[in-house]
Amino acid sequence: MMRTRPLKVALLGCGVVGSEVARIMTTHADDLAARIGAPVELAGVAVRRPDKVREGIDPALITTDATALVKRGDLDIVVEVIGGIEPARTLITTAFEHGASVVSANKALLAQDGAALHAAAEEHGKDLYYEAAVAGAIPLIRPLRESLAGDKVNRVLGIVNGTTNFILDKMDSTGAGYQEALDEATALGYAEADPTADVEGFDAAAKAAILAGIAFHTRVRLDDVHREGMTEVTAADFASAKEMGCTIKLLAICERAEDGASVTARVHPAMIPLSHPLASVRGAYNAVFVESDASGQLMFYGPGAGGSPTASAVLGDLVAVGRNRLGGTTGPGESAYAALPVSSMGEVVTRYHISLDVADKPGVLAQVATVFAEHGVSIDTVRQQGKDGEASLVVVTHRASDAALGGTVEALRKLDTVRGVASIMRVEGE
Incomplete structure (x- = not known):
């Protein structure tokens, strides 16, 4: 059965993405209500420029006081699409403290302070969803943390x-x-x-x-x-x-x-x-x-970006969080039980494509090959082209650590016959 009391939603930010979220909430209101099990009501929109015309949004909902909006106490969901670290971080934690779950598209904040935000959501028994933070409309976060x-x-x-x-x-x-x-x-x-x-x-x-x-x-x-x-x-x-x-x-x-x-x-x-x-x-x-x-x-x-695709991901989270609110539950939170160490780039193992500017004379290739061998980097292929005393040497390696490759390049630069390292490119996907 449909619940008659609507879920109240506040929108923080009404730019390219926020305006699309508001538009879809209005034009698809009946479908969203049917999918969630209750109507969804836009209860307020926090913006920086209140005088800007925002088609389809009641001017009475516009406010420049985002803090007062998230402190109302009657909100079910806060949608944060303002980006950046502050005031987004404080607004999100304040929303949790005053009873609202949060849907965010803020990749920078989640990458920097995701653990703290998840902890705040768990402390207050609320949801933190952020499908829109990575790859726009592409379903990726939910498949990784639920389907897989x-x-x-x-x-x-x-x-x-x-x-x-x-x-x-x-x-x-x-x-x-x-x-x-x-x-x-x-x-x-x-x-x-x-x-x-x-x-x-x-x-x-x-x-x-x-x-x-x-x-x-x-x-x-x-x-x-x-x-x-x-x-x-x-x-x-x-x-x-x-x-x-x-x-x-x-x-x-x-x-x-x-x-x-x-x-x-x-x-x-x-x-x-x-x-x-x-x-x-x-x-x-x-x-x-x-x-x-x-x-x-x-x-x-x-x-992976744009107003409509990103808004689609936001609305998908809105439906999921709305269902959780009606059911008195929350969805998946942070899963960090493995606590694996994060290795340095030097430990990464892959293949490399190195382009060298070298002197076009006998023995250069042997010198270069010796440097690779001394640093434990195995050569897969070599291609050399020379003209008028100058030459380019392109080396593709077998798999080696980034640290080993870095030592190799540093040694190559010291050779009198190597005039410059024109390009270093990793080779992936093989």
């Missing part, structure tokens, strides 16, 4: 930032340089005026921390994630990738060590074989590849 709760996840490998994927895809398909591709992404609205959070990997690193924590039942903070941006990727890197039957993606990689005793989380550009499902992810789309013991390989694909 009985399985052992070993690796999560994904494209979790649409801006960077658009830029790299444009460089791959047209031969454009980085700046040219970035300019097009900005003109089309895929990149912000300041794209730093995307192109330097900060956005993807926050998402990697969240995914690793859920997948491995271990607390992983943003500071635990190794991060490299993709601003140094060049057209020459793509040409080399194509010769190897690969493309280049900015990847978030979370994985258990081979002995299962530790985990790592990292974000960086990498070559990936064209045969891998992630290689075919084009434009601003996201995709995440999950590998587990029982399920094998699973891939989740779709739009």
Whole structure:
């Protein structure tokens, strides 16, 4: 039976995502009520600019006092889509203290303080849901913490930032340089005026921390994630990738060590074989590849950002939390029982593609090969091209630790015959 008293929802933020959440709540009100078991009422909207016209929202609901809104005491659910660390963190904990569950899309806050937020939710017997924090509309958080709760996840490998994927895809398909591709992404609205959070990997690193924590039942903070941006990727890197039957993606990689005793989380550009499902992810789309013991390989694909896709994830959480409220229960909280140590990047083992500028004379290849051997890095293939006393040497290695590769590169730079290390790219997905 339908409960007549509505669930009261407060919305913190009414930008691109928040306005879509409000619109869907209104236009799909009957369907949401049927799915939850009670009507949903928008009880207040906290904004910074109250004079802005917000179509479809009663002006009487608008307030600039977010703190007073979450302290009302009669709210069932608070939806936080303002982003950032503060005041979001204080508003969320205040909402718990005053009886409301929370749905959030705040990846930065969850990556930095997820454990504390989960503890606050548990202390007050409330829900904290955040499907929209990673990969937009793609169902990912709930499958990892519910559908795969009985399985052992070993690796999560994904494209979790649409801006960077658009830029790299444009460089791959047209031969454009980085700046040219970035300019097009900005003109089309895929990149912000300041794209730093995307192109330097900060956005993807926050998402990697969240995914690793859920997948491995271990607390992983943003500071635990190794991060490299993709601003140094060049057209020459793509040409080399194509010769190897690969493309280049900015990847978030979370994985258990081979002995299962530790985990790592990292974000960086990498070559990936064209045969891998992630290689075919084009434009601003996201995709995440999950590998587990029982399920094998699973891939989740779709739009990873934007008002409507992200609002879809928020509303999915709203329905789940609303059902929990009616049932007098809560959904899954933090699962960090494994408490595995997070290893340093130096312990990560993978393959590498190294491009060197060298003198074009006899004995160079032997010198380079000796350096690799001295550092325990086995060479898979070598390709050399020379002209007018200058040459390029491209080395692809077998699997080796990042620390070993770093020592190798440092030693190579000291060789008189090596004029420069033009590019170092990891090779993943094999």
